Amino acid sequence: MIKWCAFCQRFQGQIPPFERMQLTHGLCPRCAKLGLHWSVEQERRIEYLGDLASKFWKAGVTRDIGELKNIIDDAVKNRIRPIDLLFGLAGPSLTKVGDLWAKNLLTIQEEHAFTKTCERFIEMIRNRVQLNPRTSRDSEENSSPRILLATIPGNEHTLGLRFTQLGLLSIGLTCEIMDDAHSIEEILERAKKIHATTVGFSISMVEQMPMLLEAMKRFGHSDLNVKILLAGGRAISEGLIDQRSLPKNVKLLSLVFDESERALFTEDSQPHAA
Ligand code: B12
Ligand SMILES: [Zn+2]
Structure with a gap:
């Protein structure tokens, strides 16, 4: 499962069962210290992240590179760090692909095609990370x-x-x-x-x-x-x-x-x- 902080919207890691793509949320240590409370806004953000995960999966399956770019643009507008998209969307999707392949629900060619699409995604994220003036400085x-x-x-x-x-x-x-x-x-x-x-x-x-x-x-x-x-x-x-x-x-x-x-x-x- 995918753990994501509902307040700062930073990815917090994958937890068992690893092959499940559902989102679970909880506060990251930094937000927990601020004593924030459960809110409708928090629910909305998690729903949004869930939507992004489904869109990413669909784009990966259909090899839709344009849609991958849209996903990044939209997420950045919603104050999500590009790096969290890499770890929070691409990582768990690859785990899911491996699981489907192991169950014979995907062919090896389909698995390879998904991996190739993820490689394109990595490059898009690399460009964003390098663009960040703070990172390069x-x-x-x-x-x-x-x-x-x-x-x-x-x-x-x-x-x-x-x-x-x-x-x-x-x-x-x-x-x-x-x-x-x-x-x-x-x-x-x-x-x-x-x-x-x-x-x-x-x-x-x-x-x-x-x-x-x-x-x-x-x-x-x-x-x-x-x-x-x-x-x-x-x-x-x-x-x-x-x-x-x-x-x-x-x-x-x-x-x-x-x-x-x-x-x-x-x-x-x-x-x-x-
Ligand atoms: C893509 C893939 C491939 C691709 C890899 C392409 C590539 N360029 O990387 C190819 C097709 C080459 C491949 C080959 C094989 N694969 Co494969 N593969 C996968 C798949 C679907 C995704 C792996 C992946 O990229 N995950 C996403 C990344 C981001 O996750 P990650 O590697 O864990 O890395 C994260 C952390 O671990 C961490 N991290 C990683 N490294 C490091 C290092 C440090 C220092 C730190 C701090 C952190 C860190 O950072 C990452 C982000 O969180 C997995 C499924 C799965 N459950 O993982 C199967 C999987 C790993 N493969 C599997 C198998 C069986 C194979 C093959 C044996 C298949 C075959 N019969 O040929 C070969 C083995 C090749 C070999 N000798 O290594 C099995 C392994 C089962 C087992 N024995 O444990 C899996 C689990 C599929 C399955 N469900 O059965 N595979
Ligand atoms: Zn947080």
Whole structure:
């Protein structure tokens, strides 16, 4: 299910059951502190978000790129951040597509076509995020930390990494992504070359766990200046991996791309485990 704050209209994450696209709302921590109360306006906003989700799904199925653009324009007019559309509409829709495919209700070609449409959506959102003067100013001024995000070798699911890259950019953090590494060695070399201080790995399937552990071990024993090791991706966010089986120095973050989360990546602070 999709959790969205009804007041500030910021996406708050996906919660089980992940394949269900219904919206649920609750206050985000920031709005909760303001002591806001339930209102008709709040209901109206959630209905609006529900409508957007249905329109997005329809546009994805019919590959209607013009409609995707309309959805973004309309949402922005209604004070919704483009980045929340990416995480709150495209992310859950892809999960739903995977579920329909697993149930044989969609062909592999239909799944691929939907994924391609989502790739176009990612580019539209990227343009919006880059247009934001605050984002570009912050990321230019901010020379560190240097973040490298990589799919674990063997993981062909690359969209999550691109989502995360844009999410970080939306709060003024630039990061490099590597979604075609054939070996951990290649990721180590890249991290060394860009002097990465944070390295994040994306893992989609439980089967990829041995490779993740190997990567953690190699980075843990390397002489690089990597201060934060992150793990994310479907296998982590859907709780498919027992978190206790991950090394203690690995952080699991559940980010909603609030500006306050930038501090989690600065060199002196340590991120909180999710
Ligand atoms: C699109 C897709 C594909 C595309 C990927 C295209 C691409 N360029 O990415 C293609 C067609 C290549 C593909 C291939 C396969 N897929 Co596939 N795929 C999907 C699908 C439908 C969507 C994935 C997606 O993009 N989700 C949206 C993104 C945004 O979500 P996300 O990756 O979880 O990322 C989010 C967070 O996790 C986080 N995040 C991600 N990475 C990181 C990293 C860090 C550091 C942090 C902090 C956060 C973070 O940020 C994102 C935003 O919230 C899923 C369905 C599903 N339930 O996820 C199946 C799914 C993952 N695939 C599945 C399968 C089986 C396969 C194949 C084996 C199919 C086959 N027989 O060939 C292959 C395996 C390829 C491989 N070796 O990896 C299964 C996996 C089942 C399992 N074993 O666990 C799923 C669940 C479908 C299903 N219901 O059965 N797939
Ligand atoms: Zn809020």
